[in-house]
Amino acid sequence: MGRNRNETPVPALVQPAATSSSTRSYLVRRLQPHLPPWLGVAGLGLTGALGNWRWEGSAAAGVGLTLASVALTGATWWAGKSTSQQRRLHSAITVAAGSAWLTGACLAGPVTGALDDLYLIGGPVIALSWNVRLMLRTSDPAGESADKGLLERVGLARAQIGAAKVEPNRVTAPMLLDAGTQTNDDVAKALPGIASALDVPRTAVRYQPDPDSERRGELVIVPRDMLADTVRWEEAGPAFPGGSITDPLILGVYDDGAPLALWLPGNKKAGRNATHLLIAGMTGSGKGDGALNLMTEILTRTDVIMWLSDPKGFQDFRPLLPAYDWAVEGGADTEIMVEAVKAVIPARTGWLGSHKYRQWEAAAAKPQTDPKHSCHDDGTACGCPGLPFHVVWFEEAGVSLGLLGDDAFNSIANLARSAGMALVVSLQRPSHDQISTTTRDALGGRLCFGVPNATAAGFMLPDSVLDAGAAPERWANRRPGYNYLVTPGIPEERYASPGRTRWFTEESVSLMETVAQWAARNGAKVDPVTDKAAETVAGRAYIDRRRVDVDAPDTEDDDVIDETEPLVDDEDEGIDPEQELPELGDGADAPLVQETGHKPDPAEARQLLAQAIAEFEAAGRMVIGPKDFTDWCDRNGYSRPWVSERLKEAYLEGRLADAGRGRWRIVQQMSHA
Template sequence: MGRKVTDQDGRTYPLPIPGSGAGGSNTRSYLMRRLQPHLPPWIGVAGVGVAGALGNWRWEGSAGAGVGLTLASVALTGATWWAGKTTSSQRRLHSAITVAAGSAWLTGACLAGPMTGALDDLYLIGGPVLALSWNVRLTLRTSDPAGENADKGLLERVGLARAQIGAAKVEPNRVTAPLLLDAGTQTNDDVAKALPGIASALDVPRTAVRYQPDPDSERRGELVIVPRDMLADTVRWEEEGPAFPGGSITDPLILGVYDDGAPLALWLPGDKKQGRNATHLLIAGMTGSGKGDGALNVQTEILTRKDVIMWLSDPKEFQDFRPLLPAYDWAVSAPADTEIMVETVKAVIPARTKWLGAHKYRQWEASAAREQTDPTHTCHDDGTACGCPGLPFHVVWFEEAGVSLGLLGDDAFNSIANLARSAGMALVVSLQRPSHDQMSTTTRDALGGRLCFGVPNATAAGFMLPDTVLDAGAAPERWANRRPGYCYLVTPGVPEERYAEPGRTRWFTDTSISLMETVAQWFARNGATVDPVTEKAAATVAGRAYTERRHVDVDAPNTEDDDMIDDNEPLVDADDEHIDPEQELPELQDGADAPLVQETGHKPTPEEARELFAQALQEFETAGQMVVGPKDFMDWCDRHQLSRPWVSARLKEAAEQGRLEPTNQTGRWRIKPSLTVA
């Protein structure tokens, strides 16, 4: 008799009752179960012996049987070798030797007799040896059921049966296993295609399985599996705050974490000691993917460093970045202002590279932002320290750049992207979709760094991530906008095996606004200010648009002028004191309603028109609109009865005289500030 036990899955098992006399039977059953897998080799040895005795009784001394048995032995051995091509090389060789030895003894036994000569000794010694060799192999194979056998089964199911998995490296929430593919029949591309099947077999998300091929081999790589998604728990930015407040821009910008808990780090400047190149950054993601919070993570990290300045163009009127306004050196929102900012950056680049070259910097480094007291970095020919003011790192950020590109044209950022890195500048371009109709391949490739959030489809992912990263398992279209903040980071300084690993940026809530304002106030008081080189180059191009740019005074009292009334100040102007407010207004006299300015219909003479045109250029400059074209003079032409072709001719004439300078856009001209012309 026995009692029944039900486990947590509802399965019921009978268990023996101690002392019921069933112990001996159970012992025998256990031994039989353990012995059964080892019996087939011994049964095979016994069968060969019986077959040899029967064959001798039938074919003893037969020459024809000898030929047939020999051919059969060779054919059977060859078939065994052919059938074992899908198995490991050790199993294939072991099987072939066993079949060859058994068939050779059987042929001799059938023709000469199993007891003739040394055949009986060979049978009694060789048979058990072969059987035991298979027993030992089975014991070694089944002693670790989670080892090679399980790995082979997984690879067989995904079409990589002949691949070999090495010893796995197990870390917290991360398993890394080296993979060796079959020579001549399998490549790293086969593994990339099999990744969805591996994820299915392991019952994990598609993004949890990655493959990092060895750059020096087409059949070696590492399979990385992250079983648990550590990104599911969102982290608020205000809970941790900036990573290195008061540090240098050369310190990593920490944006969040990877799915294994490692920090998601970004560098913008280069570092020759680390072998890291400077980079620009392209940020992209569909609506709702968390791109805005990702941009705030990057900006708050930048604006807590002491050796960097930032320019910002935001067509959304600083909707997301308004708490940070006091920290920007120059912030614009209007299309015309963005246009002049682009032209200004073009002029700033050669000025900064000239300064770096004169001070013997091959690329910008942290010491360049400080006063130049080191004779190694001096612009004096005699080698003495020059004491020149430092040159802070410079970040130029174009938010919603699709709008800017639509207005300025595809080539607007090309020269900036190609030259700015050598000037200690980083260009950050943020938009929803960097497709071919918005951004040229040249500009996209020059940006270098990529921060890719969720995208709607694989085509959009191809615009952001390199093919090698997609082949390694990156799939931002799997999230779309269902997991805000999930992203991939491809940038210098990050190991390439990290490129296909998803990360998540931190989340900005309404409660983070006060801390963002604190960051901006700290930077306004303690952060870097624009250097003389950059300031002079910017003023030379942008004029009042830069020199009279908006600044937010963080030390000003938080009061409004309309609410400040001096009780001792009279409420009526002195010129109006004689007016009686109760007296009726006098009646209008003849002609009193005539306009102050009479429309005469007078068309200016050519000399007058040129003077009016010069005044118009001065008015544009005063207003801070430093890039103009014929379309900007449409109302002016109607007012003065002048044609658009006449304006185009005057623009070219002004360019020849040095008042204007052509831009990369056809029909657009940059005004040279009056001081520069003088």
């Protein structure tokens, strides 16, 4: 997975700071534009000495030099008509002062009277004034022609590039477009040409428009791909083990070396909204490793619980199973989990509201000892148990959406953020046939890995990010782990900057198992509010959910025989194994279950149906539909339409609740509750 660094030549616009090996050439190149004024002063002094040797005391030479000085000053003023007023005046004063001193030096001698002092003081002042003027210009002459030529080649000839800000492997240059003829969209269209002219990858050039102007923005160029070298997850591990979910979740690095981070809870002081997250990428793009990066970050925080739905049977996440509060493998179990989430949301928002939290914050996860967050009317501290943050993760959500429909996700995606919950939805292609636009927009945050084409990129990334230069289709699955992150809490100019998540190898499994064991012992436990709401809806499916007791002693192997135990049951102790079996009598081969041919009457059928519903409930299957009664219909001679009508009757009686798409959720009876 390791890659060699690409050594790319960097043009004048994007030259980073010089290294020690090129210090001399760098200094020479930087000093060259400032040498002409000093060369002019030196030449003026030499000319004065030669002129004095030739014309000392000559009246005719004095007249000629005076006229020449006046003519040269006038010509300079006239030639400066096309320049700025400041440059015109500066040039004329320089020429007038220099020609006046030269006239005096030629006639009287350069060291006569005050002429030498004027030369030693005035000469450097004149030269330095031009040096200062050069440094205050908006662009460097050494790179001006190259930059102008670059912009001209890409169709932005009238645009202006300001002084570039050079950082390690990142150059940011302000751009000012021609008023009335150029817009920020023109720069977005020209980005491929700029990348070609600079000989860098297309993803190395981005443009961030100024939101307050249609002709201003910043051109960002990253000359060298710092993501080429793969970083293994086990080399660093989780970023903040034992920290809070409010700390940043570090997934990897950006292409300039900055940490790739996101947040799920909101923060009012930081101006950051809570968010859900949509993860997408084609097969082989590194989406699985990216999910593991995020998941291990979440599971090592002490104020968060996680529910997981994975139709792949925990293929990637099995080492982490002890850390989940509830994990299901998809299908009917995911239906139950979704129904539980629907019930948990109002219970959690009610708790937050009664404890005076406008949104979830870290203090909500701790026992409520602060009177400001008390549910008591008298203002005293209530001491209620805290409410941990709650992450619900739907892996390969395209499968779940196909079974449940978009309505199931729409309702929870729009309300869960207010309840201190975050949904993480992961799938390969978030197209309209996989996930609705409403649900996709409600998820907010996007972690986009390589995709097969620009159309797929448009499903994940906003148009403004694509216009700024983001192009995940350029990688496809050839650079696993490369991604774009769009989420609250990071600057918008970072949205179009590629990052890379860390790589999980076979050696990382043992560390993942250690993380899971640590989380099971030290992580947050489900709160009473969430626990009661989920149990009320999901019943045995939640009560008997997958849990791993990390403190339980190792059990004995079932294949090991205890030599102290008898090998034969007591009732079989007198049987001789060598004796022949007795002959079968008449009727001994009759079936144990006789076909009666009896069809239950309507009242009996309703009773049998109610009994079947109770059996589903006892088995933990809390979401059912007519197709689940196929075997029952075959045994009793009834059709699925008949079952559908009876289920509707049970719904009217309050035994079932509508779960959508022709499915029903079993409502626990008081005796069961």
